[in-house]
Structures are given as C-alpha cells and as structure tokens.
Amino acid sequence: MTDLGPVAWPPTPIRTERLVLRESEPRDRATFVELFASPEVHTYLGGPRSRDELEHEMPEAPGRWPGSFVVDLGGAMIGQILLRRATGHSRPAAAGKADLGYLFLPRAWGFGYAAEACAAALDWLADALPGEPVVLTTQSANVGSMRLAAKLGFTEVERFEAWDAEQWLGMRSPVPPSG
Secondary structure (H helix, E strand, C coil): CECCCCCCCCCCCEECCCCEEECCCHHHHHHHHHHHHCCCCCCCCCCCCCHHHHHHHCCCCCCCCCCEEEEEECCEEEEEEEEEECCCCCCCCCCCCEEEEEEECHHHCCCCHHHHHHHHHHHHHHHHCCCCCEEEEEECCCHHHHHHHHHCCCEEEEEEEECCEEEEEEEECCCCCCC
C-alpha cells in the first residue's frame, strides 16, 4: 500500500458532528501503541503487535502521511482512518484503487464513530480525487466491519481466501458530480 499521491496534505482538520479528523501529532503516540497492541482490535487483522516492539519502533508522530487521519473525540485520539493506494493487492479488482481502512479503540466501539469518521474521510477523498473508486477488504467473519461497509455504500465484488480466513472485497463507486 502506498499513499494516495497528489493530494493537498495535511488537509484542514475535518469536523463532523462529534469528531475531528486530523493529522497525527506526537501526543497520539501512546494511543497508536495501544491501538496496534490491542488483541481486540486485531482479532481479524492477524493479531496484535508486541507493546515493547511498538514502543521501540514507533516514530514520535506515527501515521504521518497523506491519507492517514487520526480520529479525535473531545481532544483525544480514539482511532485511525487510512486511505491509501491499493498497490500489490492480491485481488485484481482492487489494484491501484483507493483503499479504506480503519482502526478504533474498543472503548469507542458501538457509538457510530467509525461510520461518522469513514463517511467524512470518503467525502474528503471525493473532493480531493473526484471520480476515484474506493475498495475495502475485511474478513467476512467481522460482522461489525461488514455492517459498516454496507452502511458506507460498499457492494461486494468478491470473496476469497487469505490468511486462513474468508475475506470480503467491496467497492464503492464514485459519486457522479451533481449539476
């Protein structure tokens, strides 16, 4: 996966009803470690990384590249939205398209924050790269992620086996310009 290419970065923070999507800052480092070391967060992502390894390897301001948003609630990071170019993807239908990913701390689950933040990031992408289709891949066993994909307008392209589990690949077609 690589960044999205020629987009203005960092964007002005994106404000939703309850959240702010912004660039990573040094104050987010501890939350990134918590996010990447969480067994619950990584249930469908191959398992967590070691907290010691993360503390040693993580830069001062993690995730600082075009398409990586910190999701902020009340001044504190609760998750990350990732929009990146799907290069080297094992599925031809996804290759070269924008790919949406997201991680949220378990304490932020069940409040609609992921849907709110992902919708805002997709709106930003539609303005930054008009006409860009977006793909999303998740394990079909991840019921919450499957529900979110449907809510965001992703439709199934295919299912395939990878990492010893059935994966679901969905696509969200670009919204035609109005007018």
